[in-house]
Amino acid sequence: MSHKRIPKRKAAIAVGSVAALGAAALLLPNANASQSNGDDATPRTFKATDVSDVAAQLASQLGGAFAGSYYDAANKQLVVNVVGNNSNVVNRIEQAGAVAHQVQNSTSDLRAAAKTLRTDATIPGTAWSVDPKTNEIRVTADSTVTGSKWDTLTSTVKDLGSGVATVKKSAGTFKTFVDGGDAIFGGGARCSLGFNVTASDGSPAFLTAGHCGVAAKQWSDAQDGAPIATVDQATFPGDGDFALVKYDDPATQANSAVNVGNGQSVQINQAADAAVGQQVFRMGSTTGLNDGNVTGLDATVNYPEGTVTGLIQTDVCAEPGDSGGSLFTQDGSAIGLTSGGSGDCTVGGETFFQPVTTALQAVGATLGAGDAGAGGAADPSAGAGDQAGAGDQAGAGDQAGGADDQAGGAADDQAGGAADGQGAADDQGNADDQGGAAYGQSGSGMDDGSGMVTTP
Template structure:
């Protein structure tokens, strides 16, 4: 469904995301008055609570919903919509509506075009609800000829996509928090889980194959065996504990304490998150995109990832992404490091748990 282009003016809130859109034809003063009235009904929410409300509104609004994000500055859920009727439903639910141009169907179509015409190693794309576009990123390995192809495809998508460059190189962070070892390689444990009443843990799929044995030190005694591993496409694996290895439901914070993990949840753009890994320990950042597709090269393409501003380095793979006591993701890969920064992508925990028939515990 096509929609009339809406002229709009953006107001930026320091420390947060784009906060408001002013529809053409309404005076600035009246728009401010409307925003003030609207703000009175907006619920103050934690990021996990905002994610729960977002899922509910998505189900209720259907095609009229065009993405959501969490405004950390105001602690509110912002919901992109394409009609005033949908905007009113959002207000009544306690969230803040934002009229946008591109529907989710149009953005999904843009992603499909990128898949068909611009599947190039060293690229990623993710739906960004703040810009209401698909953000395409090319790393430093993308050649000039490949970049020209990418630019042509993105230009053809008009206002549905934008292209960015990364100074780093997209790659899985191979080679939770605590270190786990197998065959000379090192990754990080994600979260302890329970499957069929038995203790297991989840980590990144690219860390190893089914049947591989894992220990807590290089060459040490095995603490478990990998029973399932999925990569590429997905990036998660399940390891069954053996013996009496302790398996508390917590994440190592590397300061002598741990964060208890009581549940799993979905990421929301704007959510503040932390990552724990055996190379760089604990770092924090923000969720910047959802449903990201990343082409690591050599045919290794992973879909449905969480894009963040959290840094990571080799050996952090499989480590925990969490928000308070909520498990959010498993470290997959990205570009950069914890000195220069970069983008890092995470496999959603909820998908891994659903696939394995496991639960946090």
């Protein structure tokens, strides 16, 4: 298959002549309108991207009574979990337009349970995240967790007490999705570019997965091609999975859009925190465009390379080569960067994402393009971290009560790291030709969405 090459001075997610928002309207379902009926005691309807701010405000106001929240997509409502039956708490929730839901487990209870899992059950092939819909921690074990490992995991969950956590088996294997794509290339590995950003020094750059950033120092837009970008910071494993990669040409135009194929693009307007229950879209160089829902926050994943915390859990599929690709909403909010998971786009599975707000704060970048080559200010619509910290709605996990608590530190010393074998590609080559993308995209040969650099 022949591919159109974007000039090196153009960044990966160039929108061309397409009117991004208009194209998105053709591609994606109609956005949910946020509205209020004027009655403070009656539940409002919310857009999914609006609920994190409201949940964060309620979390700060309600203190220990707040036990997480989620988005009820069917009714377009924000549901807030509360412990106890304090009428003042319920009234405050209802005055904010949300729905109060009484639950058993407090934030501190679930946070303590997550800490116990981290101490007693950090087993490769396991993951856990908070499910505010059930007010429990959802623990998942992949196919490698058997025998004594399975016994340790299930006994740890049982010891947490009734109604605190559940455990299930996954047919696949938890892994990072670093090989098999044809988007960006470095050190034998293939990954996907997530979102273009402006670094703190004003230079053009992009975000991708941290496990890509530690696999290779330099990245190209063509296999065995000349490098076009160099890793500046990378974190993996540990408190996230993200990397900041600076374009070598300071005149690169790093446009803030995700090309989803067939001449359609979605303009990225801001970074936002995920909300359980919201619909999200993922673009990757192997499988193209796929959608699903956020199922958990503050997820901990025990990859073979090590433990990663603070991730978003979803039921969106992904495959090798999709690592680093964009997770976004239909109205143009950047949500996450593809980290890893289990399964594929034939049988489904779980996929985990690095929150964009946390990554931006950690590396000091701003979403979108600056005045390339002139040291200008970043795109004012970017909102790089305006909503960071709204992860309070998570309600539990080691990072509960503020997604940006993890921000402290992109492990700079890993940048360009020497993890030579970490996720090296197996040269499956052009796996994206299989299709697998929703909405009829092939995931390849059309400026490869997901914010990826195309190959010749």
